[in-house]
Amino acid sequence: MKIAKTGRPIWVYYQDIDSGSNLEVPQLIRGYENDDYTIIKKELPQYKFIKSEGKLVGKFDGSQENVHLFYRKKTWGEIENIDMYLYIKQPTTQFNQVAGMPIDQKLPGDMYVRSFERVATTNGEFWYEINADRWIKFDVNSMQIVHHDPFAKQPVKEGPVTELRVLPLNKVKATVDYLKGGHLYTYDYPYGKATGTVANGQDLVLVGRMEDENGVTWYQDEKRGFINGAYVHLLEQGEDE
Numbered sequence: 001m002k003i004a005k006t007g008r009p010i011w012v013y014y015q016d017i018d019s020g021s022n023l024e025v026p027q028l029i030r031g032y033e034n035d036d037y038t039i040i041k042k043e044l045p046q047y048k049f050i051k052s053e054g055k056l057v058g059k060f061d062g063s064q065e066n067v068h069l070f071y072r073k074k075t076w077g078e079i080e081n082i083d084m085y086l087y088i089k090q091p092t093t094q095f096n097q098v099a100g101m102p103i104d105q106k107l108p109g110d111m112y113v114r115s116f117e118r119v120a121t122t123n124g125e126f127w128y129e130i131n132a133d134r135w136i137k138f139d140v141n142s143m144q145i146v147h148h149d150p151f152a153k154q155p156v157k158e159g160p161v162t163e164l165r166v167l168p169l170n171k172v173k174a175t176v177d178y179l180k181g182g183h184l185y186t187y188d189y190p191y192g193k194a195t196g197t198v199a200n201g202q203d204l205v206l207v208g209r210m211e212d213e214n215g216v217t218w219y220q221d222e223k224r225g226f227i228n229g230a231y232v233h234l235l236e237q238g239e240d241e
Helices: none
Strands: 010-016 027-029 036-038 047-053 057-059 065-073 076-088 092-095 102-107 111-121 126-131 134-137 143-146 167-176 183-187 194-199 203-211 217-221 225-228 232-234
Touching: 065 076, 167 217, 194 225, 203 232
Parallel strands: 010 065
Antiparallel strands: 010 027, 036 057, 047 065, 076 111, 076 143, 092 102, 092 134, 111 126, 126 134, 167 203, 167 232, 183 194, 183 225, 203 217, 217 225
């Protein structure tokens, strides 16, 4: 009597194509070798199917197979990678995602912010990502799109960051004080080019401090660059021990 042999299982992932997060718990599909399998594209509330990676139809065999099904929020229309500035005229609410929950700390008015991603929703709204897990909704009455670098080769009054000096710090220990599970952008210079991200609770070693004319404090980590001081917690001596 021939005993049926189990084929290699198949992992199926249902993911948000923009954030990479899992929309459902990944499924493990099992079967015997040479049995047919078919992966069903599920209908998910508030999401639309975009594309798949991997074989949706096939046979169980000895090879490992991963299938990724990618979805996007139904309210998201156009997604665009950008590199531009916005001038914020008055205090502005930040959100944890497009059309998401407001965050307590507002952006102060009369300041520039840099954005690397823009989302146009199906109901005509424009959202700009200004930091990791930080979005603002464009308001023509309180914001203005700036098509040039407002800090490049300008006097201190017009571009406060470019001419200000960094106050040296003697390797002050600190941590990132951000949203639980969140990540924060780091920059090569305040309002400059993003160099990476740091996670909430990340240890920092600060070698510089700067305050611009908007009243925003920036700290310089010895390896990661500049970080917005609003999300930096300075450690008291012995606190990290």
